[in-house]
Amino acid sequence: MSGRAKVRVRVGGAAFAALGALAGSLAGASAAGADDGGGLPYTQVEQVAKGVTYGQFTVDGAKGPVTGYMLTADLSDPRVRVNLLTPGAVAARAPVSQLADAAQAVGAVNGDFFNISEEHAGVTPTGSSDGPEISSGRALKAAVPNSQRFGPAMPPGETTQDVLGVGVDRRARLDRLALVGSVRTRQGSYPLGGFNQYALPEGGIGAYTSGWGTISRERAVCGSDTARGAACSTDTYEVTVRGGRVTAVADTPGEGAIEPGSTVLVGRDAGADTLRTLKVGDRADVGERLAPSGSHVPYTFAVGGFPVLRDGAALAGLDAKTAAVRTAAGFGDHGRTLYLLALDGTAAADPGLTVAEVADVMRRAGADDAVNLDGGGSTTMVTRTPDAPAATVRNNPSGVAERPVANAVGVFSTGR
Template sequence: MRRPITVLTVCAALTGASLTNADPAGAAVAPGVTYRVYDVRGAAGPARAHVLSVDLTGPRVRLGLLYPGAVAARAPVSRLADAQRALAGVNGDFFHITETQHPGVPATGASAGPAVADGEFLKGAVPDAQRFGPALPPGTSGRAVVGVGLDGRVRLDTLDFSATTDTGLALSGLNQYALPENSAGAYTSRWGDLPRTRAACGSDTDRAAPCTSDTFEVTVRAGRVTATSPTPGSGPIPPDTTVLLGREAGARRLRALTPGRHLKIRYSLAVRHPSYRFALGGYPILTRGHPLPGLNDTARAVRTAIGVSNGGRRVLLLALDGSPHYRTGLTIAELASLLRDLGARDGFSLDGGGSTTMVLRQPGHTTTTVLNHPSGGAERPVPNGIGLFER
C-alpha cells in the first residue's frame, strides 16, 4: 500500500560535491518508486528539482510511452497519463510547436525525434536542422533516444528509420513533420489527420527555407497504388493504407507510379521488429558518469531529464519547478552535473521550458496531479512523454 506523499527538501551545490542529508527512503509512492524534492544552488540562482526514483529490477513497475494516439497531436501530460492509466509521468521530446516561417502551414505538434510505443516504431527523426529546441551538443544527433530494450533495461541509443519499395526507392522518413531534401517518406494511420504540407518545407540546413512545390503523393493499399496527388494531403489514413510523400528528386521518382500498379514496401528489420519496447527522442548529456564535452553553460531554463544507473535497471525522472522563485532554472551543463550527483551514470535531456511537467497519481485517487509548477502557469499540451506504469 502506498503511503501519503511527503516532500523532502535537501540542498546541493553544483560544484562537483555529492548530495548530502538526503533521506535514503524518501517518500514511497509504489513498490520500488520514491519521490523527493531537491533544492539546488545554480550559478544564477536557486532551482528546485522534483525527482522520481524508479527501481526496475522488480516486476511491479515499467516505463512506457505516453502519447495521444497520433503522432501529429498534443495533450497535457496529466491527460496522457490518465488516458493510459499511468501512475506517473513527465513530458518527453522536443516538438513542432510553432510555424512562423511558412505562412498558411499549420504546426503539427509532432515530436522531432524517433518514437517507439509498445514495440511499434511510430516515427523517425526529422533532419537535425529542422528540429525545434536548443542546439544539439557536439557529436550528438536528432536520432538519439532513451528507451527500454527487450531485456527490460533502459539505455541511450540512436534509432534510424529505413525502408525501400520494390521499385528501388529508398524511404527516408516515417510520420515526420519534415523530410530530408530530395527524399520520400511514409505516412501511416499513426500520423493522424493533420495536413502533411510541412514535410516539404525547410531544408537540410535551414528550418526556415521555403516550402518546395515539387512534391508528389502516392497512396498504397493492399500492395497496390490506389491514388496519386501532386500536393501533400490531409485527413486520416486508414490502418491498411500507407501514403508515400516525396519532395524534389523523391517526388520525381514517385511520379512514375500510377494507380493500379503493384507496389510493395519493405521495412528494415529494425523497424519491423524494434529492439525497444518504448523509446523517445531528446539528447544525451551524461555518459558513463561524465557530462558530454561542450554542453551549454550559459542558457538557463526550466528542464526535464531522465537519469539511468545500475545497468539500466534504475532511472530518475526529473522535472524542475517553474514557479517564479525557481524560474531561472539550470543550464544543460548544470543539469548533467545534477543528474550525476543524484547517482545517474547516463543522462538524457528532454523538452523543457513551458513543457516541463511531472504528474503523479496520489494514493486513493483515480487521476494524476501536477507535482511541479509549469513555468507557463498551466500544463502545455505536448506530443509525448515517459509514463510510469504499475503492472
C-alpha cells in the same frame, strides 16, 4: 534548529526500502542535514507505488536556487515498467496529466521537443516530435533531419536519432535509432527518407500511416537540409498504397485520416520525380523499421532527446550559460534504475539550470547516462497513486496551465 531536515541520498535499485524510511524521517526530523558529498538534498521523499519514488530538492544553480523534482523507478522490480505516452497520433498533443490518466501511469514527465510553431506561412504546426518514438514495442515515427529540429543546440556529434530506450530485458540504454525502409516497385527499389515525421530531407520520400493522425502532411516538404525555415518545396507528389497496389495519386500533400492498412508516400524534389513514375494499379510495397546502432535487444520504449551524460561524465560542449526550466531522463545501476527530472517553472523564484547543470544534477541523483528533454513551458511532472482518480502535477509549469505536448515518459507499477 527547527524545520525539515535536508538529507542527501543517492537512489539506486537496491535503495527503495531505505527511501521509505527516509520519507518517514523527513517528516519529523529537526536537525540540519549533513552533506554526504554527492547526492541530491532531498527535502521530501514519497513512495508513489511499489518500486517508484518521488523526491523534491533544491540546488544552487548559476542564477540562484532552483527547486527540482525527481521520479525514480526500479526497473529490476517486475511490477514496474516504462512506456511512451502519446495522444493517440504522432501529429497530436495533450497535457502530461491527461496522458498519464488515460494510460493509468503512476508517474510521468513530458518527453521530446516538437514542432510547436511554424515559420512557413499557412502551414499548420503538426505537434509531432523531433526524434524517434517507440511505444509498447511498436515504432511510431523516425527522426527529422538535424537541421529541422526544435530545441536548444545539441552537443557536437549528437543527432536527432539519439534516444533513451528500455529493452525487452527491462534495462535502459542510450542509443540511436535510424530509419531503414524502402519503396519497392517494378522500376526499382527506392529508400525511404522519412516515417511519420514532420520534415523530410531534400529529395526524400516519406511514408505516413494511420498513426500519423489527421493533420496536413504539407509541413513534410518545408525547410531544407541546412535551414528549418527554408521555403517549402513546390515540386511534390503523393501516392497512396494499399495491399501492395497504388490506389491514388495527387500533386500535393494531403490531410485527413489515413485508412488503417494504407500508406501514403510523400515525395519532394527528386523524391517527387520517383513517385510520378507510379500510376494507379501499379505494384508498390513499402517497408520500414527503426534500426538501433548500439544494442541487439529490441526496445519496448524509446523517446528522443540529446545526451548530456554518458558513462558518468558530462558531454563536451554542453551549454553552461543559458539557464532555463528543463526536463531530463537518465539511468544508473547498469540500466536498472530510471531517473526522471523536472524543474520548477516559476521563473521569478526558480531561474532554472543550464544544460551542463542538469547533467550534474542527474549525476548526483545516481544516473550514469542521461538525455535532455523538452523544457520551458513543456516541463511537467505528474504522479498518481494507484488508487487516485487523477494525476497530480508536482512542479509549477511556467505557463498559466499545462502545455499540451507530443509525448511523455510514463512509469507504471502494479504494486500498491
